Amino acid sequence: MDSLKEIIEKIEEPLLFSSKDSYKYLPLVKNLEITILNFSRQLRAVINMYEEQDLRQSIFRQTIDAFDDTFAGFDNLSLQDKIKRLEKGNLILYKLKESAETVLHNTFEMRSQTEVPEIRDVRFSFEKLALPVRFIKGVGPKISALLEKKGLRSVEDMLYFVPRRYEDRRYVSDIKSVTYGSRATVIGNIVKADTKIYGHKRVFEVTIDDGSGLLTAKWFKGNNLYLKRIFKNGMKVIMSGEVSSYLFSKDIVHPDFEIMDDKEDGDESLLHFKRIVPVYSETEGLHQKYIRKIMSQVIDRYVQYIVSPIPMEICEKRHLYNIQDALRNVHFPTKNEKVEAYNEMQSWAHRRLIYDEFFFLQLGIALKRKGNMLDKGVSFNVGGKISQIFFKILPYKLTNAQKRVLDEINADMEKTSSMNRLLQGDVGSGKTVVAMAAMVTACENGYQAAIMAPTEILAEQHYNVINNWAGQLGFNVVLLTSGIKSKVRKEIYSKIEKNDVHIIVGTHALIQETVKFAKLGLVVVDEQHRFGVIQRASLRQKGLNPDVLVMTATPIPRTLAMTVYGDLDVSVIDEFPPGRKEIKTKVFVEGQRNRVYEIIRGEIIKKNQVFIVYPLVEESENTDMKDATKMADHLQKDIFPDFKVGLVHGRMKSKEKEEVMIGFLNKE
Known part of the structure; x- marks a missing residue:
């Protein structure tokens, strides 16, 4: 005879098939009622074999009865009624599975951080956490499909679906008392909701009244038809945001809001008010209140099954709280917490989750690093004749920092294991000449060297510099980019092979x-952050474990470099060649844009040049930023009409780019 678990799995198969793709296959399913009732009899037969009769078995029998009632007369129902019964049946099936576990196992108790769960309990926990979201109470096929679009497929996914921000609703303000420039949460009834036109702009406005005064919420962007559909006069809403003023009225631009439901019971309303309220990333078709309701059930029912494998001594050493308590508070902070700490992801609860994530990231990187050390690579002979000639043709001497990092690179290249090294240094510190020295060593040993840049423009710059050096050493250099014509590219492929x-x-x-x-x-690899691990690995796979040198100008603290590039050894060029000026890095906010323009103007007046790196080549619907072409036009016409503004981007023809770059070099 099959076990309880096996029978329940057999029941689950036709139910899942019938519910698949929004019940697409349900009309094809025949005799489901007979099938289900047959399995129910088998379940009763198995449960009767247990000698001990207790409350858990009684609950299990009651659940079977409810299951039978749900599918009684199922085959003769209309399609819509069958769907309703199936939704109910899936929920009862989940209860059956849960009841079966309580029959077969002792009741799972929450454990403190210092207790180590048994293997059986860990396996049981994993099964609970792996449950599909559709089995969560209140989540049917439609809602689960929406959650799955967000990548939320299991109970564990839901537990780690961390709020994007938090709203302090412990204190709701009267509209009369809120002050301009402050962030406030107010509740009121809608007295007006409509689109207004200011010049060429259409603005949707909702005015609310709480008895003490009026406040207007404004949307300058968004779907006005959608807003008009959801906001109706008389509705009670909660609005939150920064209060501003316009012609003596109190406004909140693009507020966070929720429409209140007078039918909510006391327990449910406490999820949304009189507390620090979590706000999750938007999920189309799901309102925040509904997501919070689901999350509350998930936390109450399943957080007890989360088990952290981080050793106890590490948790105690780092003063980390219990992972279960951390998850509870990340989703629903207690009343005495500081909302600022939660919004900055600096709360003790966030710290515990962040630590867990970094712990396993670093564990993975350590394993990868260990694997890299075991990978057999090429052992190069360093300091050969051609390498010595290369240093002699340079019009300058290497700095002490360049010599130091080159010694570190040479030591790696001599080893039988593959080199994996990060070369960090500011612009102008001399990274390229160090990389060239390494490439000369590889070529002198009969191997090929490849250097990959993130853009065609940067690749062309590297080519011009490297080709000048290589020509004096007797090495052939080619440039390979997607912009090269097909016929020429094929010739290059052949030469490489x-x-x-x-x-x-x-x-x-x-x-x-x-x-x-x-x-x-x-x-x-130049500028690793523009590529990513996959591209780097793809290039590496084209050789038999070639040595890898990653160059970056990004000023990364060594501790952070060990986190981001943990599988790489780090070398830093911390000295500039004689005559090179110090690189100064400053950050300006949007409100200081004119200040930046004045700095640029000042440099040009001093006969210096300026280049601006712009993030967009063409407009994107995801941002309101100008694209590079429009920005260049704006700078030329509106900001610097007295100076010449050029434009270079990767989609321009090579000849056009060359003309602009030559003009820049000639200070035209």
Whole structure:
């Protein structure tokens, strides 16, 4: 005879099939009533075999009875009635599974951080956490489909669906008492909701009255038809945001809001008021109140099954709170917490979750680093004749910092294991010449070297510099980018595969399958943060564990570098060549834009040049920023009409880019 678990799994199969794709296959299902009732009889037969009759078994029998009642007469129902019964049946099936667990196992008790759960309990916990979201109370097929779009497929996913921010609703203000510039939460009834036109702008406005005064909420962006549909006169709403003024009225622009329901019972309303309230990232079709209600049930029912494998001594050493308590408070902070700490993700609860995430990230990186050390690579002979010639043709001497990092790189290249090193240094510190020295070593040993840059413009700059050096050393260099014509590109592919070129400079084009290296020994990646691990790994796979050198100008503290680039050894060029000026980094906010323009103007008047790196080549619907072309036009016409503004981006033709760059070099 099958076990309880096996029978329940057999029941689950036709129910899942019938519910699949919004009940698409339900009309094809025949005799479901007979099938379910047959399995119910088998469940009763198994439960009767237990000698001990207790409350848990009694509850299990009652659940079976409810299941039978749900599917009684099912086959003769209309399609819509069948769907309703199936939704109810899926919930009861979940209760059956839960009841079966209580029959087979002792009741699972919450454990403190210092208690180690048994293997059986851990397995039981994992099964609970792996439950699909559709089995959470109040979550049917439609809601689960919406949650799955957000990547929330299991109970565990829901538990770690952390709020994006928090709203302090412990104190609701009277409209009369709120002050301009402060952040406030108010409750009132809608007295007016409509679109107004200011010049060429359409603004949706909702005016509320709480008996003490009026406040107007304004939306300058958004779907006005949608807003008009949801806001109706007489509705009670809660609004939260920064209070501003317009012609003596109190306004909140783009407020956070919720429509209040007078039918909510006391317990449910306490989820949304008189507390610090979590606000989750938007999920289309799901209101915040409904998400909070689901999350409250998930926390109450399932947080007890979360088990952290971080050793107790580490938790105690780092003063970390219990992971279950941390999850409870991340979702629903207690009343005495500071909302600022939660909004800044600096609360003790966030700290525990962040620590767990970084712990396992670093554990994974440590394992990868260990694996890299075991990978057999190329052992290069360093300091050869061509390397010595290279240093002699340089018009300057290397700085002590350059010599130090080059010694570190050479030591890596001599080893039989693959090099994995991060070379960090400000712009102008001399990273390229150090990378070139490493590439010369690889080529002198009969291997190819590749350097990959994030943009075609940067790749072309590298090519011009490297080709000048390589030509004096007898090495062939090619440039490979997606902008090169097909015929020329095929010729380059052939040369790379035949080992007719020593150094290949390129962009993402280097990691395409059509590029086959004859003998790749060294990979140099410029500006790692613009690529990512996958691209770096793709290029590395084109050689037999080639050495990897990653260059970055981003000023990263060593401790952070160990976190972000934990699988890499770190070398830092912390000294500038003679005559190079110090690099100063400053951050300006949007309100200081004119100040930045004045600094630029001042430099140009001093006969200096300025370049602006802009994030967008073309407009995006996800941001209201100008694209590079429009911004260049704006700067030329409106900001710097007395000076010449040029534009270079990756989508321009090579000839156009070259003309602009030559003009910049010639200070035109």
